[in-house]
Structure formats: C-alpha cells, structure tokens
Amino acid sequence: MTISLNETHDPARRSFVDSANAPGCEFPIQNLPFGVFRPAAGEPPRVGVAIGDQILDVAAAAPSFNGPAAAAAKTCAAPALNRLMALGPEAASALRLALSRALSVEHGDESLRRHLVPMAQAEIVLPVAIGDFTDFYASVFHATNVGRMLRPESPLMPNYKYVPVAYHGRASSVRVSGTPIKRPQGQRKRAEDAAPSYGPSRNLDFELELGLYIGAPSELGDTIPVGTAAEHIFGFCLLNDWSARDVQGWEYQPLGPFLGKNFATTVSPWVVMREALAPFRVPAFARPQGDPAPLPYLDDAADQAQGGLAVTLEAYLASEKMRRAGIAPLRLTQTSFANVYWTVAQMVAHHASNGCNLLTGDLIGSGTVSGPEKTSLGSLLELTARGREPIALPGGQQRAFIEDGDEIIFRGFAEKPGYPRIGFGECRAVILPAG
Numbered sequence: 357m358t359i360s361l362n363e364t365h366d367p368a369r370r371s372f373v374d375s376a377n378a379p380g381c382e383f384p385i386q387n388l389p390f391g392v393f394r395p396a397a398g399e400p401p402r403v404g405v406a407i408g409d410q411i412l413d414v415a416a417a418a419p420s421f422n423g424p425a426a427a428a429a430k431t432c433a434a435p436a437l438n439r440l441m442a443l444g445p446e447a448a449s450a451l452r453l454a455l456s457r458a459l460s461v462e463h464g465d466e467s468l469r470r471h472l473v474p475m476a477q478a479e480i481v482l483p484v485a486i487g488d489f490t491d492f493y494a495s496v497f498h499a500t501n502v503g504r505m506l507r508p509e510s511p512l513m514p515n516y517k518y519v520p521v522a523y524h525g526r527a528s529s530v531r532v533s534g535t536p537i538k539r540p541q542g543q544r545k546r547a548e549d550a551a552p553s554y555g556p557s558r559n560l561d562f563e564l565e566l567g568l569y570i571g572a573p574s575e576l577g578d579t580i581p582v583g584t585a586a587e588h589i590f591g592f593c594l595l596n597d598w599s600a601r602d603v604q605g606w607e608y609q610p611l612g613p614f615l616g617k618n619f620a621t622t623v624s625p626w627v628v629m630r631e632a633l634a635p636f637r638v639p640a641f642a643r644p645q646g647d648p649a650p651l652p653y654l655d656d657a658a659d660q661a662q663g664g665l666a667v668t669l670e671a672y673l674a675s676e677k678m679r680r681a682g683i684a685p686l687r688l689t690q691t692s693f694a695n696v697y698w699t700v701a702q703m704v705a706h707h708a709s710n711g712c713n714l715l716t717g718d719l720i721g722s723g724t725v726s727g728p729e730k731t732s733l734g735s736l737l738e739l740t741a742r743g744r745e746p747i748a749l750p751g752g753q754q755r756a757f758i759e760d761g762d763e764i765i766f767r768g769f770a771e772k773p774g775y776p777r778i779g780f781g782e783c784r785a786v787i788l789p790a791g
C-alpha cells in the first residue's frame with residue numbers, strides 16, 4: 357500500500373477540540389498519534405489517540421465507526437497497540453481516516469467529547485509490548501565521528517557504505533518517557549588504570565535517535581523487498597539509547613555493545629503513524645560522489661526518491677540545580693533525520709534479508725542521528741569530544757557527561773510551509789544515582 361496524501365493531511369482541516377488548532381500544537385488533527393493511557397489511577401490501560409491537549413479513548417469511539425475502521429477501533433480496548441499494529445497498514449489507515457473525520461469540525465461527531473480525557477490527568481504508559489529491540493548505526497556522520505576516536509587512521513569501517521549495521525538490544529529494559537533511570541554500574545578502565553574496576557559509570561551518555569515499530573510481521577525464512585519494506589512500519593517515536601561510554605569502550609571488542617547499552621532505553625509515549633509523516637518525505641540521503649550504490653536488494657527507485665524523512669530532532673539537558681532555580685533546559689543539539697545514510701525501508705529490508713522474522717511490536721532504533729555540523733551532533737561523546745570540551749550550563753555548571761539528577765529531554769517534529777507541524781511529544785528521563 358503506497359501512501360499518498362489524502363484528506364487526513366488537509367492543512368485546512370480543523371478539530372472541534374480547540375486546543376488542537378492552536379498554532380504550533382504538537383498534536384493537530386493531521387497528526388493523530390496512538391498511545392496507551394489510564395484515564396485515572398487504577399483504571400485499566402487502553403489505546404488512545406492524542407488530539408490537542410486531550411486523549412480520545414479509541415475503543416469507546418468504535419460504535420461511531422463502520423467497516424474496517426470499526427474493527428480496528430475495537431482492537432484498541434487493550435493495554436498495548438500490538439493488536440492494532442498487527443492488522444497492517446490498510447486497517448490503520450482506515451482508522452486514521454475515521455478518527456480524522458470524527459474529530460473534525462466539518463464532519464465531527466461531538467458526541468465523542470464524552471470519550472476525551474485531558475492529557476494532563478491521564479497516566480501515559482509504554483504503548484507497545486516490545487518483543488525485540490534492534491539498534492542501527494545509520495548516520496554516517498556519527499559513525500565517522502566515533503570511528504575517528506577509536507581508529508583515527510580509518511574512521512569508517514570498509515563495510516559501512518554497503519551494510520546497514522546494527523546490534524541486537526534488550527527489549528526488557530525499554531521504558532516510557534518520564535521513568536527515572538538508575539546510573540548503571542560496570543567494569544570500566546581509564547587509560548591511566550592498570551586494570552579495570554567495577555563501579556558506577558563515569559561517562560553516561562544519551563544517543564538521540566528515531567525509533568520505529570513493526571506492524572505487519574514477516575515469516576521466519578522470508579525476506580522483505582526494500583520496495584515494500586516501509587509497509588511493515590506502523591509508526592515512529594523518539595528513542596534515547598542510553599550509553600555508558602566507559603563500560604562500552606572496555607567491553608565492546610570483539611562482539612559489540614552489551615552491558616554498556618542494555619541497562620535502559622527510553623521511548624516517547626506517542627507513536628506517530630507513518631501516514632502522518634507522508635507530507636515530510638524527502639529523497640534518501642545523497643551519497644557523495646565515489647560512494648558505492650546500494651546493492652540491488654537495498655535499492656528501490658521510489659525509496660531513493662522519497663524514502664527519507666525530514667524530522668527535526670533535539671536534545672536538551674536540565675540539571676537538578678537548573679530545575680530548582682527555574683532555569684529552562686539547555687538545548688544541546690538540533691539535527692535532522694534527513695541526515696541518515698540509510699532509509700528506514702533499507703533498515704527493515706536489511707534486517708529481514710537473511711530470513712530473520714520481524715514481529716509485530718518489534719522496536720528498531722535508527723542509531724544516533726548526528727548531522728555534519730558541531731551543533732547537530734546526537735551524543736555528548738561527540739558534542740564534548742569525549743569529555744575534553746565540556747559544555748557550559750546556564751547557572752555556572754558544566755557537563756562532559758551526564759551527572760546524577762540531570763534530566764535529558766528529546767523533542768521531535770516535522771514541519772514545512774503550508775502544513776501543520778507534526779509533533780512527537782517528548783522523551784525525557786532523570787538519572788538517579790547508582791546502587
């Protein structure tokens with residue numbers, strides 16, 4: 357199913373939920389991201405859709421819909437998005453269309469007001485039962501920056517421009533935005549240390565990433581053509597691949613990330629449908645002259661023409677002292693997902709290219725989305741040159757890596773003239789002391 361622009365993208369459509377029409381609103385009627393929420397403490401979680409500062413209980417609205425949209429809405433009486441995601445892109449699209457009409461001024465069903473819950477009073481939980489988590493390494497700028505620290509003579513490994521490389525992460529430690537994260541402990545060894553010691557990580561970092569969830573699954577042994585790979589993507593979120601750089605640096609050879617990464621991953625609560633981002637598709641990353649063309653199984657004309665996504669990603673830091681003093685979080689970086697070397701379709705196609713089955717609810721991270729400029733780097737490792745160039749915080753502190761009490765906040769949005777801004781909401785967490 358090729359996504360084309362339709363009435364759900366109409367910039368002129370407005371909602372009878374007034375807050376959704378405010379300029380710059382994260383969740384206008386053109387967005388309609390899905391999440392899971394409890395309307396009040398103690399009530400069972402259910403699927404909702406964000407509209408302005410409200411959440412619509414989707415299953416409660418099902419009687420207002422017909423056909424495939426009604427069937428899709430009924431799967432939303434559940435504590436996770438998986439049943440809806442498993443139905444595939446046609447069903448999700450039918451539900452999106454029905455929700456867009458029902459919440460609009462022109463065709464709206466104002467009786468749905470009784471199924472709206474103010475976002476501020478709801479408890480928003482992890483939206484998906486995540487079976488597996490894989491994290492890619494799709495920014496050539498990030499790969500080159502990190503490679504330069506480790507191998508100044510040959511920063512980029514020779515496979516990089518052929519293989520969308522990734523590692524298998526840990527699904528059990530994925531947490532929703534707002535959940536505090538305990539500083540990990542592990543083996544770490546400084547250059548001046550004769551031997552490693554075990555203790556709290558001294559070099560805790562974030563990685564600013566886009567995440568995607570698999571909707572329609574694939575069978576073990578089957579491959580996924582790159583031309584249809586995007587159809588397996590239900591939607592996108594913000595993802596923080598927390599990284600203990602000292603633990604990672606000591607343990608990663610020869611098998612790659614393990615305990616330096618798997619202690620926690622934070623995701624934003626709202627899943628922005630692939631269809632909502634259709635107006636913000638851009639050409640795939642322009643490979644510099646001399647780079648190899650993708651191998652045929654990763655090469656598709658339509659994907660090259662519009663497989664990129666112009667999503668802006670930002671990371672902010674607020675120390676405990678800043679928060680107590682009422683100082684706004686400091687923006688550390690602003691980057692664009694259009695900077696990544698591989699498209700999301702190429703990541704999905706490559707993941708299944710050996711017959712590995714992708715299942716509904718699998719989470720795939722893009723890898724750190726660093727851009728080419730100093731102001732568009734997606735980790736402190738890069739922003740502070742491995743800690744050698746600390747960042748000055750308002751209020752007099754400075755940071756090489758993340759300290760206890762720091763809050764890291766990601767924001768993301770897609771915008772272009774003539775279209776309402778599609779927001780991702782926030783992905784935030786405070787770091788607690790180890791132990």
Ligand code: MN
Binds near residue numbers: 491563597721724
């Ligand atoms: Mn990562």
